[in-house]
Amino acid sequence: MQLKDLFYKISLLATSGSMNTDVTSLTMDSRKVGSGSLFIAVRGTVTDGHNFIETAVRQGAAAILCEEFPAEINPTVAYVQVQDSSRAMGLVAAIFFDHPSQKLKLVGVTGTNGKTSVATLLFRLFRSLGYRCGLLSTVQNQIDDEVIPATHTTPDAITTNQLLTKMLTHGCTHVFMEVSSHAVVQERIAGLTFTGGIFTNITHDHLDFHGTFDHYIRAKKSFFDQLPASAFALTNVDDKRGLVMLQNTPARKESYSLKTLATFKGKVIADSLFGLHMLVDNQEVWFKLIGRFNAYNLLGVYGAAILLGEDPNEVLTLLSGITPPPGRFEQVVSDDKIVGIVDYAHTPDALQNVLETINDLRQANEQIITVVGCGGNRDAAKRPIMAEIACRFSDRVILTSDNPRNEDPMVILEQMQTGVSPVDVKKTKTIEDRHEAIHQAVTLAKPHDIILVAGKGHETYQEIKGVKYDFDDRTVLREAFAERGNQ
Ligand SMILES: CC(=O)N[C@H]1[C@@H](OP(=O)(O)OP(=O)(O)OC[C@H]2O[C@@H](n3ccc(=O)[nH]c3=O)[C@H](O)[C@@H]2O)O[C@H](CO)[C@@H](O)[C@@H]1O[C@H](C)C(=O)N[C@@H](C)C(=O)N[C@H](CCC(=O)O)C(=O)O
Ligand SMILES: Nc1ncnc2c1ncn2[C@@H]1O[C@H](COP(=O)(O)OP(=O)(O)OP(=O)(O)O)[C@@H](O)[C@H]1O
Ligand SMILES: N[C@H](CCC[C@H](N)C(=O)O)C(=O)O
Ligand SMILES: [Mg+2]
Numbered sequence: 001m002q003l004k005d006l007f008y009k010i011s012l013l014a015t016s017g018s019m020n021t022d023v024t025s026l027t028m029d030s031r032k033v034g035s036g037s038l039f040i041a042v043r044g045t046v047t048d049g050h051n052f053i054e055t056a057v058r059q060g061a062a063a064i065l066c067e068e069f070p071a072e073i074n075p076t077v078a079y080v081q082v083q084d085s086s087r088a089m090g091l092v093a094a095i096f097f098d099h100p101s102q103k104l105k106l107v108g109v110t111g112t113n114g115k116t117s118v119a120t121l122l123f124r125l126f127r128s129l130g131y132r133c134g135l136l137s138t139v140q141n142q143i144d145d146e147v148i149p150a151t152h153t154t155p156d157a158i159t160t161n162q163l164l165t166k167m168l169t170h171g172c173t174h175v176f177m178e179v180s181s182h183a184v185v186q187e188r189i190a191g192l193t194f195t196g197g198i199f200t201n202i203t204h205d206h207l208d209f210h211g212t213f214d215h216y217i218r219a220k221k222s223f224f225d226q227l228p229a230s231a232f233a234l235t236n237v238d239d240k241r242g243l244v245m246l247q248n249t250p251a252r253k254e255s256y257s258l259k260t261l262a263t264f265k266g267k268v269i270a271d272s273l274f275g276l277h278m279l280v281d282n283q284e285v286w287f288k289l290i291g292r293f294n295a296y297n298l299l300g301v302y303g304a305a306i307l308l309g310e311d312p313n314e315v316l317t318l319l320s321g322i323t324p325p326p327g328r329f330e331q332v333v334s335d336d337k338i339v340g341i342v343d344y345a346h347t348p349d350a351l352q353n354v355l356e357t358i359n360d361l362r363q364a365n366e367q368i369i370t371v372v373g374c375g376g377n378r379d380a381a382k383r384p385i386m387a388e389i390a391c392r393f394s395d396r397v398i399l400t401s402d403n404p405r406n407e408d409p410m411v412i413l414e415q416m417q418t419g420v421s422p423v424d425v426k427k428t429k430t431i432e433d434r435h436e437a438i439h440q441a442v443t444l445a446k447p448h449d450i451i452l453v454a455g456k457g458h459e460t461y462q463e464i465k466g467v468k469y470d471f472d473d474r475t476v477l478r479e480a481f482a483e484r485g486n487q
Contacts, residue, residue, distance in 0.1 A: 001022070001023055001095075001096060002019070002020050002021065002022055002023070003018075003019045003020065003021045003023060003038075003063055003078055003080065004019040004020065005095070006023060006038070006092050006095050006096060007019070007080060007092070008095075009091055009095070010082060010088050010091055010092070011082070011083075012080055012081065012082060013081040013082060013083060014069070014079075014080075014081040015078070015079065015080050015081070016069065016073055016078065016079040017063070017073075017075070017076075017077055017078030017079055018078055019078065021062050021063050021077075021078040022036065022062065023036060023037070023038040023062055023063055023096070024036030024037070024062070025037045025038070026038050026040065026089075026092065026093060026096055026158050027039060027040070027158065028040045028041075028042050028049060028089060028156065028158065030049070030052035030053075030055045030056045030059065033055075033056045033059040033060065033061045034059065034060055035060035035062070036060070036062045037056070037059075037060065037061045037062060037063075038061070038062065038063045038064070038065060038092070039052075039053065039056035039057075039061040039063070039064050039065070040064075040065045040066075040085055040088070040089045040092070041053055041064065041065065041066040041067070041085055042085050042086050042089065043067070043085075043086075049066075049085075050066055050067070050068055050070070053066060053070045054070065054072065057074050057077050061077060062077065062078065063077060063078040063079070063080065064077060064078070064079045064080070065080050065082065065085055065088060065089070065092065066079065066080070066081060066082075066085055067081065067082060067083065067084070067085050068081070069081055084187070086186055086187040086188075086190070087187040087190045089156075089157050089158070089187070089190070090157040090187050090188065090189065090190025090191035090192070091190055091191040092191075093157040093158045093160075093161040093191060094157075094161060094191030094192065095191075096161070097161040097162065097164070097165050098165075099193070100161060100164035100165045100167070100168050101161075101164055101175075101191075101192045101193045101194070102193045103168055104134075104164070104167065104168060104172055104173055104174065104175055105173060105174045105175070105195040105196075105308060106164070106175045106177065106192060106193065106194050106195055107119075107122065107174070107175070107176050107177070107194065107195055107196040107197070107198065107304060107308070108177050108178075108179040108189070108192075108194050108196070108197045108198070108223065109122075109176065109177070109178055109179060109197075109198045109200065109300075110178075110179040110180070110181070110184070110197065110198070110199055110200070110220050110223050111198075111199055111200025111201045111202060111220070111236075112200070112201055112202050112203045112204075112205050112347055112349060112350075113200060113201060113203070113293070113347060113349060113350045113353075114200035114201065114293065114296065114297050114300075115137075115138070115153065115178040115179070115180070115200060116137050116138045116139055116153075116178060116325055116328070116344075117294065117297045117324065117325060117328055118176075118198060118200060118297050118300050118301055118304075119135060119136070119137050119176040119177060119178050120135065120137060120139070120176075120324075120325040121297060121298070121301045121319070121322055121324075121325075122174075122176040122301050122304060122305070123135040123137075123142065123176045124322045124323075125301060125305060125315065125318055125319055125322060126174045126176075126305075126308075127144065128318045128321075128322070129305075129310060129314070129315075129318060131172075131173050131174050132144055132170060132171045132172045132173060132174075133172055133173070133174045133175065133176070134163070134164070134167035134170075134172045134174070134175035134176070135175070135176055135177070136150070136154065136155060136160065136163065136175070136176075136177035136178060137150060137153070137176075137177070137178050137325075138150060138152075138153040138178060139325055139326060139327070139458045141155075141163060143163075143166060143167050143170050143172065144170065144172070146170075148163070152180070152183075153178045153180040153182075153183070154177065154178055154179055154180045154182070154183030154188050154189065155188065156186075156188050157187070157188050157189070157190060157191060157192075160177075160188065160189075160192065161191075161192075174308070179197075179223050181206060181209075181210065181216060181219040181220055182206070182209060184219045184220065184222050184223050185209075185210070185219050189223065189226070193228060194227055194228070194231050195230075195231055195232075195308070196227075196231050196232040196233070196234065196251075196304060196307060196308065197223055197224055197227050197231065197232070197233050197234070197249075197251065198234045198235075198300050198303075198304055199220070199224070199233075199234070199235040199236055199239070199242060199245045199246075200236055200239075200296065200297070200300060201236055201239040201242075201296070201349070202216070202217060202220055202239060202241050203347060203348065203349035204347060204348050204349065204379075204381070204382055204385065205347045205379060205382065206378070206379055207379050207381055207382075208378060208379040208380065208381075209379075217241055217244065220241075220245060221244060221245050221247070221248070224245050224246055224248075224249040224251065225248050225249055227249055227250065227251035228250065228251065229250040229251060229252075230251075231251040231252070232251055232252045232254050232304075232307045233245070233246050233249045233251040233252065233253055233254065234254045234255065234256065234263075234264075234300065234303050234304055234307060235253075235254070235255050235256075236255070236256055236257070236296055236300065237255040237256070237257045237260060237262050238257050238258055238259050238260065238296070242255070254303060254307060255303075256296075256299045256300055256302075256303045257299075258292075258295060258296065258299065263303060264280075264281060264299055264302060264303035264306070265280075265281060266278055266279060266280045266281075266295060266298075266299040266302075267279040268292055268295045269284070271290065271291065271292060271295075271357070271360060271361070272290075272361060273290060273331075273339075273361050274290075275287050275288045275289060275290060276289055276290065276291075276294060276295055276298070278295055278298070280298075280299065280302055280316060281302075281312065283312070283313075283316055285316050285319070285320050286320055287319065287320050287322075288320070288321070288322065288323050288324070289322075289323075289324050289329075290324075290329050290357065290361075291329060291353065291354065291357035292353070292356075292357065293350075293353040293354075293357070294324070294329075298319065301319065302315060302316065302319060305319075325458070326457070326458040327342055327343070327344050327456070327457025327458030327459070327473075327474075328343060328344055328457060328458075329341060329343050329354065329357075330342045330343070330457070330474060332474055332477045332478055332481065334442075334481035334484060334485070335481070335485045336447045336484070336485070337447045337448050338442070338445045338446075338447060338448070338449050338450075338451060338481065339448070339449070339450045339451070340450075340451045340453065340477045340481070341354075341358065341450065341451070341452045341453070342453050342456075342457060342473045342474050342477065343452065343453070343454050343457060344454075344455070344456065344457025344458065344459075345372075345454045345455065345457075346374070346375065346402070346454070346455045346456075347382060347386075348382055348385040348386050348389055351372065351386050351389050351390065351454055352389045352393070354452065354454065355368070355370065355389065355390070355392075355393035355394065355452065356393065358393075358450055358452060359393055362450065364448070366448045366449050366450055367395040367396060367444075367445070367446065367449040367450070368393065368394045368395050368396075368449070368450050368452065369394065369395065369396040369397075369398070369441045369444055369445055369449060369450070369451045369452070370390045370393075370394040370396070370397050370398070370451075370452045370454065371397075371398045371400055371434075371437050371438055371441050371451065371452065371453045371454070372386060372387075372390050372397070372398075372399065372400070372402075372452075372453075372454040372455055373399065373400045373401045373402035373412070373413075373416070373434065373455055374386055374402055374412055374415075374416060374455070375402045375403045375404075375405065375455070376402075376403060376404040376405035376406060376407030376409070376412055377405040377406055377407060378405075380412075380415055383412060383415040383416045383418075383419070384415060384416060384417075384418045384419025385419055386416065386419070387399060387416040387417065387418075387419035387420050387428075388419035388420065388421070390454075391419075391420055391421070391424035391427070391428060394427075394452070395427065396427050396428075396429075396441075396444055397420075397424070397427060397428045397429070398428075398429050398430075398431055398437045398440055398441055399413055399416050399417065399420075399428065399429070399430045399431075399437075400413075400430070400431050400432065400433070400434045400437035400438075401413070401432055401433070401434050401462070401464075402434075402455045402456060402462075403456070403459075403461075403462055403463040403464075404463070404464050404465075405463050405464075405465075405466075406465060406466065409432050409464075410432060413430050413432060417430065434462060434471065434473075434476075435471075435476055438451075438453060438473065438476045438477055438480055439476075439480045439483075441453070441480075442477070442480040442481060442483075442484055443484075451477070453473045453477060456471075456473050457473070459471070459472070459473075460472045
C-alpha cells in the first residue's frame with residue numbers, strides 16, 4: 001500500500017520523501033523492522049521510539065511515522081510527521097488492514113473488574129447461539145476453538161487489526177474484546193469501529209499509571225466518548241460512575257441494574273456455592289456462576305445480547321448453562337472437603353467482593369484462610385488496602401508474593417503489612433514464597449474450611465525479575481491437598 005493511501009484521513013504536520021513509497025508492513029518496534037516496513041516511533045514510559053529511527057532505517061524501513069523528524073534524514077526513506085503518533089498508528093493500522101472492525105460486530109468491555117468475565121461469557125454465549133466468534137482478553141485471544149496467547153488485556157492497534165482480519169477470514173461475525181484504561185490512554189483502540197461498549201464498574205486500581213482517580217475515570221469515559229452514534233453504550237447504573245461514563249457519548253444509551261430502574265433489570269433470589277438464582281427481566285433463571293458481582297456480569301451480558309438483536313428466552317436458556325472463565329472463583333476441593341478457591345481478585349474491590357461472597361456462602365463455623373499478594377511495578381497504594389480487606393473478612397491471612405516483577409518482594413510485603421491493624425497481627429503470617437504460603441494454608445486448614453488463593457487466577461507463571469517461572473495456583477493447591485491426603 002502506498003503512503004498517501006495510508007494517510008488520507010490524518011492531518012500531517014510535515015513530510016519528507018515520496019508519498020508514493022510502498023509500505024508492506026507496520027511496526028512500532030525497531031527490532032521487528034524489515035524491508036518495506038513503516039516504523040512508527042512512539043514515546044513510551046521506559047524509552048522513546050524516536051531513539052530507534054536510525055536503527056529502523058538501517059534495517060530497511062521504507063518509511064517513518066513520527067512526532068519529530070530525526071537530525072539526519074535519509075533521502076531514500078519517506079518521513080511523515082504527525083501530532084500524536086500513537087493515535088495515528090491506530091488510524092493507519094485500520095486503513096492498512098482495510099477496516100476489519102467495520103465488517104463485524106465488535107463489542108468492547110471496560111471497567112476495573114469484570115472485563116474478562118463479561119467478554120468471555122459473551123464469546124461463549126454467541127458461540128452457543130451458532131455464530132463464529134472472536135475474543136481478545138487477558139486470559140487468551142481466541143478465534144472459535146483456536147487459542148492465540150495474549151500478552152496484554154488489550155493488544156496494540158496493529159496486533160488487534162491483524163487478529164480481527166484473521167477472525168474475518170475465519171468467518172467470524174462477532175468479536176468481544178476487553179478495553180483496558182491503559183489501552184484507551186495509549187490510543188490502542190484508535191481507528192476501531194465498535195458496535196457496542198459495556199461498562200462494568202470503576203474502583204481503585206492503576207493509580208500509578210493514571211495519577212489520580214479522576215484521570216482513571218476520564219480514561220474509561222473516553223472509550224464511550226469515542227463510540228459512533230450507531231453503537232450502543234450499556235452501563236451499570238448501580239456503579240456511582242455508571243451514568244458519568246455515558247455523559248458525552250454519541251451512542252445509544254442503555255443501562256442495567258440490580259437496584260433501580262434500567263433498560264435491563266435483575267434481582268438476585270439466592271446465591272450459593274452451586275450458582276446464582278436470579279430474576280432477569282422478570283424471568284426466573286439459574287446460572288452456574290457464583291457471587292453477586294457475577295449477577296452484574298450476567299446482566300451486562302444479557303443486555304448486550306439483546307441489544308445485538310438476540311431473542312431474550314434463547315439467551316437466558318443458553319446463558320444458564322455457561323461456565324465462568326478459568327481462574328475466576330475456580331474451586332479445587334480436597335478429599336477431606338477443604339474448599340480451595342482460586343480467584344483473579346487483584347484489586348481491593350474484587351478481593352472484598354469475593355470474600356463477602358465466601359462469607360455469605362459459609363454455612364457453619366468454617367474458617368476462611370486467605371492467601372494473597374500484590375503485583376510489583378503496579379499501583380502500590382492498593383497494597384495496604386488489600387491486606388486490610390483480607391484481614392477484615394478472613395480468620396487467617398497469609399500475605400505472600402504475587403508477580404514481584406522488578407520490585408523486591410519483601411518491600412511489597414512490608415507495604416501490605418502496614419494495612420494490618422494491631423488486633424489482626426496475630427492471625428496474619430507473611431511467607432514470601434507463594435508455593436510455601438499455599439502449602440502452609442493447607443496445613444492450617446481443617447475439613448470444610450475455605451482457602452481463598454487470590455490475585456493470580458488463570459496465570460500459569462510467576463514473574464520475578466523479568467523471568468516467568470512456571471506457577472499455577474490451582475496446581476500448587478492440588479499438590480498440597482494430595483500431600484495432605486498421603487499423611
Ligand atoms: C505501561 C505500559 O502500558 N507499557 C506498554 C508500552 O510500553 P512502554 O511505554 O514501556 O514502551 P517503551 O519500552 O518505553 O518503548 C517505547 C517504544 O519504543 C519502541 N522500542 C523500544 C526498544 C527498542 O529497541 N526499539 C523500539 O522500537 C517500543 O516498541 C515502543 O513502541 O507499550 C508497549 C507496546 O505496546 C506495551 O507492551 C507496554 O505494556 C507493558 C508490557 C505492560 O506491562 N503493560 C500493562 C501495564 C498494561 O498495558 N496493562 C493493561 C491491563 C491493565 C488492566 O486493566 O488491568 C493491558 O491492556 O494489558
Ligand atoms: N462485576 C464485577 N465486579 C466486581 N468484581 C468482579 C466483577 N467481576 C469479576 N470480579 C472480580 O474481579 C476478578 C477479575 O475479574 P475479571 O478477570 O473478569 O476482571 P478484568 O476486568 O478482566 O481484570 P483485568 O483488569 O486484570 O483485565 C475476578 O476474579 C473477581 O474476583
Ligand atoms: N491486568 C492486570 C493484572 C494484574 C494481575 C496480578 N496478578 C499482578 O500481576 O499484579 C495488570 O496488568 O495490572
Ligand atoms: Mg481482564
